[in-house]
Amino acid sequence: xxxxxxxxxxxxxxxxxxxxxxxxxxxxxxxxxxxxxxxxxxxxxxxxxxxxxxxxxxxxxxxxxxxxxxxxxxxxxxxxxxxxxxxxxxxxxxxxxxxxxxxxxxxxxxxxxxxxxxxxxxxxxxxxxxxxxxxxxxxxxxxxxxxxx
Numbered sequence: 252x253x254x255x256x257x258x259x260x261x262x263x264x265x266x267x268x269x270x271x272x273x274x275x276x277x278x279x280x281x282x283x284x285x286x287x288x289x290x291x292x293x294x295x296x297x298x299x300x301x302x303x304x305x306x307x308x309x310x311x312x313x314x315x316x317x318x319x320x321x322x323x324x325x326x327x328x329x330x331x332x333x334x335x336x337x338x339x340x341x342x343x344x345x346x347x348x349x350x351x352x353x354x355x356x357x358x359x360x361x362x363x364x365x366x367x368x369x370x371x372x373x374x375x376x377x378x379x380x381x382x383x384x385x386x387x388x389x390x391x392x393x394x395x396x397x398x399x400x
Contacts, residue, residue: 377392
């Protein structure tokens with residue numbers, strides 16, 4: 252068997268959360284998994300997907316396919332940051348995103364950091380207020396970055 256080079260992927264995948272979901276039916280419990288995935292090329296293009304399946308691998312695959320359909324492109328300035336401060340509320344999740352000078356790096360927590368890294372932003376300050384729901388935080392960040400364009 253010959254050695255094959257692993258194919259280079261177009262987008263980098265980041266699994267943010269995998270949740271175990273159970274629903275009670277007549278015969279007992281049915282267990283499924285929900286995956287929240289962010290993909291991006293680290294050059295201003297990224298997307299997110301949320302999908303459920305009976306197996307973790309299938310849930311991740313479905314979420315990646317959904318993320319490819321929800322791709323978004325943003326314009327990065329020369330210091331790999333955003334242009335202005337944005338404050339967005341999605342459901343009960345509130346996110347504040349501020350541009351930062353070169354060398355500041357990413358001052359962002361959890362889901363915000365994953366989304367911003369997928370877009371390729373290098374210098375940014377952010378704060379999550381309110382909800383700790385990762386899905387709503389990711390949606391709020393995408394909404395904020397959409398307002399930039």
